[in-house]
Amino acid sequence: MADSGKFEALKRDLVEKNERAYGAEVRDRWGDAAADAANARLMGLSREEFERARRLEAEVRAEVLAGLADGDPDGSHGAAAARAHAGWLQLFWPKGTYTPEAHALLAQSYLADERFRAYYEAWAPGAAEFLIRAIEALAQESAS
Known part of the structure; x- marks a missing residue:
């Protein structure tokens, strides 16, 4: 896997782990839009x-x-x-x-x-x- 592919996979893994651990709580407390925006922000980090x-x-x-x-x-x-x-x-x-x-x-x-x-x-x-x-x-x- 190319270096950029590894970096993107690392970010995806972090989002998936956070979703498993905290996703339901975050979505219940602040809503889907806020959770999705936070995930997109992480995925968009350089x-x-x-x-x-x-x-x-x-x-x-x-x-x-x-x-x-x-x-x-x-x-x-x-x-x-x-x-x-x-x-x-x-x-x-x-x-x-x-x-x-x-x-x-x-x-x-x-x-x-x-x-x-x-x-x-x-x-x-x-x-x-x-x-x-x-x-x-x-x-x-x-x-x-």
Whole structure:
């Protein structure tokens, strides 16, 4: 399989896995159009955008861990983590749908959903709360 074919297969596999794991919930909560748009957004990512998403995810993790070490989610590491997370979301959400307020609402849902909490808490205890507080601070800053 050509390199571009492998990349397209990788994206298709991610969409299929997400559909199996979360598709019914997403479609029930936000509707078919939103789910289909998110899947199309992922399938439409260029290799460069896909690699940027991976770098942003690693940056979020690194900044959260550094911020936990300095204990200040409103500080520079918290702000950097929130901005990197925003950039990551914007690669996957349909174009034009990202707002800082929507980002903060999503972050709040992380507290209620053990799957998301567990993902961030695997980085370090307190990582989920740190990131959520940092995202909320970014949203408040944007509203000012």
